[in-house]
Amino acid sequence: MPGVYEICVTDHFAAAHALKGYDGNCSNLHGHNWIVEAHIQCFKLNKLGIGIDFRDVKGVVKDVLSKLDHTNLNEVVEFSSINPTSENLAKFLYKELSRRLNTEHIKVSKIMVFESPGCGSSYREE
Known part of the structure; x- marks a missing residue:
């Protein structure tokens, strides 16, 4: 079985949200400095030994x-x-980044979203 390379790009954004139907303070509008990790699998390297250029992934993540x-x-x-x-x-970002980055040799493998230090969730598809 051939090996798989995986890269990770981390970025952040600030946004507010309120959780409808939540029994607690999070039902009120509040903000977070969200941190997003995009994990990308590469099944093949180019002649330089690169699966996908970090710069390309950063650009797409930043745009989204x-x-x-x-x-x-x-x-x-x-x-x-x-x-x-x-x-x-996390699911929304996974779908959007997959639509823009996935190819025959490149696949978004997981998105991790942190809403505060130590508290986050991830989404991936098997």
């Missing part, structure tokens, strides 16, 4: 996160019918 930065996530269309929890945010 720029649409969320300094927003109320509850008002972002993708969260109009679901709570903007860290779990749902």
Whole structure:
């Protein structure tokens, strides 16, 4: 079985959210400095020994996160019918980054979202 390389790019954004139906303070509008880790699997390296250029991944991640930065996530269309929890945010980012980055030899493997230090969730598909 051939080996698989995996790279990770980390970025951040600031946004507010309120959890509808939550019994506690998080039902009120509040903000986080979100940290996002994008894990990308590479099944083949180019002649330089690179699976995917960090710069390319950073650019796509930054572009996607720029649409969320300094927003109320509850008002972002993708969260109009679901709570903007860290779990749902991780799935949204996984789907969006996969759509933009996946190729025959490259696959987004996991997205990790931290809403505060030590508290986060991840999403991946088997």
